Amino acid sequence: MRRFLFGFVFSLSLLALASPGLAQKAGSKYVEDTTHGFEFKPLKEWAGIPVTAQLKASEVIARFSSEDLRIKLPNNSIAQGKAELYIFTFETPTAVTGGESGGLRSRAGGETRRPTIEEWIPRMFDFRDFKEEGLKDPIIEPEEEKLKKGLVARRAAYGANSPNGYRLVIDTWTVTLDDFDLVFLFVLPSQGDRDDKKWLRTFESSVKSLRLIEKVAGPKKVKEGASYEEQFAYHKAEAEKTPGWTAVETPSEQYIIKTSSDDDDFIDDVIDRLEASRRVFEQDFPPSKDIQHVSVVRVCKNQDEFSQYGNTRPGVAGYFNPGTTELVLYDNKERDRRETLAVMSHEAFHQYCYFLFDRSEAHRWFDEGHGDFYGCYEFKGKRAIPTAHMPGGLDRYQNAKTLVREDKHKPIFVHINYNHPQWQGQGPGNTSPYEQSWSIIYMLRMGTLGKVSKKVWKDEYEDIIPNYIRVLHEGYQEAYAEIRKTLEEELSSLPEGDKAAEIRAAIEAQLKRPRVGEERKQQIWKAAMEASWGQIDIEEFEENWKEFVLDHM
Known part of the structure; x- marks a missing residue:
């Protein structure tokens, strides 16, 4: 199991931090989970955070977070972080035949029993000094607590250290029900012994508000090829499991917006730009076949919620997650919403390319x-206008000029042939790779439109991107065909019966989404580069590019 690095958001600023008293108040509103048949009152001012696919795989069904709290670090400086609540369901694993693995059974040591939260914590969180066995000096010894008539919980609280070295209080409540154990896990950055005790009493009041309610079957995950209406209904129900979240349809039926923003005008702007960007992508890179996938775009209402959801580092403005195919961004209304829209177009291109290349990768320069x-695009009515500038701090223009003027760029041949880690770390600054790649693409794209001076433009440059894309796509398609043929041969050779069922299921899953190995990918990349950049004088292009950046861009 991949561990979830417990990520508080740090800052040395103490502005607008919640006071311990406010953060400790019990909530007054019930939040219900009809799928699992319960409701309870989260703490006052605690926000619901959508559960990521990674957390769902760790049996998390809900997550809540406090406002910012003061944290005293080991060096006596002050930072800020949040208290959090994770709610789990642990089912009794089904007994399986020998040799099979996976699921709760293997995670719980091969026994057909429900795991304990004490076993789960060190596998999921990066806490220091927290062992699966031999927990020493618990803050609250494991004991049974009556919640209400007929409802009892096993409570235990422990101390641990965060990856940053400050003290944590971990309060656990396990309610054993017929179908599963319902577990509440509170994680609190220690506020000092006196305030920690107040927090523990408030956690207790929240759990003791638990009530069992009638279960209603939750949304079933839709299969590939389901209609837009079916997919939207599923995603809307999933989104609304988290208080304050919902889903919004798009006219093209190519996207579903999941959002916590209540600003309808802003969401309309998001949809307009998203769909206008998609039309440009399809015009510039027509897919060889219709892309049936409906893409999910998650729009958080602010940066804090965005950071909490994705556990992102400072400076990240949006991202595309190829593992879930979800695009995630936030409403940057505190600074400049134009930045949000520009980031969305950038990340939406990654999302589009993921399906354009059948879930395969291109070079970073591309x-x-x-x-x-x-x-950098501006959209005015139905007009899509390429420009040389992104809004605010996203702009690459001036830094690209500085990179060339100070001769700190990488040689073009080296830059375009970097693999992903090499490209990201080439320097000299964190954004330098983006500035160099953007200026190369800007020259090639504007030259194709006839908007680059003939002093620095040659007709053969117009073929670089089309040839790169063509050979890249052909290479991946050929590789996929070979992989599928091999898998189908393996499938046909399997004996009938239950013994081969697991192997059969694994092969069928690979047939749906075959993966090209690293060695074959490098062969495809090399062929694509030879068919494109290999057909021009690269040294001459570099001189022309430098002149373009300095004098014609």
Whole structure:
């Protein structure tokens, strides 16, 4: 199991931090989970945070977070972080035949019993000094607590250290029900012994508000090829499991917006730009077949919620997650909403390319350079206008000029052939790779439109991107065909019966989404580069590019 790095958001600023008293108040409103048949009152001012796919895989069904709290670090400086609540359901694993693995059974040591939260914590969180066995000096010894008539919980509280070295209080409540154990896990950055005790009493009041209610079957995950209406109904029900969240349809039926924003005008702007960007992508890179996938775009109402959801580092304005195919961003209304829309176009291009190349990868010069190129677009009515500028701090223009003027760029041949880690770390600054790739793409794209001076433009440059895309796509399609043929042969050779069922299911899953190995990918990349950049004088192009950036851009 991949561990969830417990990520408080740090800042040395103490502005607008919640006072301990306010943060400790019990809530007055019930939040219900009809799928699992319960409701309870979260703490006052605690926000619901959507559960990521990674957390769902760790049996988390709900997550809540406090406002910012003061945290005293080991060096006596003050930072800020949040208290959090994770709610789990642990079912009794089904007994399986020998040799099979996976699921709760293997995670709980191969026994057909429900795991305990004490076993789960060190596998999921990066807490220091928290062991699966031999927990020493618990803050609250494991004991049974009566919640109400007929409802009892096992409570235990422990101390641990965060990855940053400050003290944590971990309060656990396990309610054993017929179908599963319902577990409440509160994690509190220690506020000092006196205030910690107040917090523990408030956690207790929240759990003791628990009531069992009638279960209603939850939304069933839709299968590939389901209608837009079916997919939207599923995602809307999923979104609304988290208080304050919902889903919004888009006219093209190519996207579903999941959002916590209540600003309808802003969401309309998001949809307008998203769909206008998609039309440009399809015009510039027509898919060889219709892309049936409906893409999910998650719009958080602010940066704090965005950071909590994705556990992102400071400076990240949006991202595309290929594992879930979800695009995630936030409403940057505190600074400049134009930045939100530009980031969305950038990340939406990554999302589009993921399906354009059948979930395969291109070089970074291509995908990041184009992401910024489309982030610079202005949309006026039905007109899509490429420009050389992104709003605010996203702009690459001036830094690209500085990179060339000070001769700190990488040689073009080196830059375009970097693999992903090499590209990201090439320097000299964190954004330098983006600036160089964007300026290359900007020159190639504007030259194709006839808007680059003939002093620095040659007709053969117009073929670089089309040839790269063509050979890249052909290479992946050929590789996929070979992989599928091999898998189908393996499938046909399997014996009938239950013994081969697990292997059969694994092969069928690979047939749906075959993966190209690293060695074959490098062969495809090399062929695509030879068919495109290999057909021009790269040294001459570099001189022309430098002159373009300094004098013609």
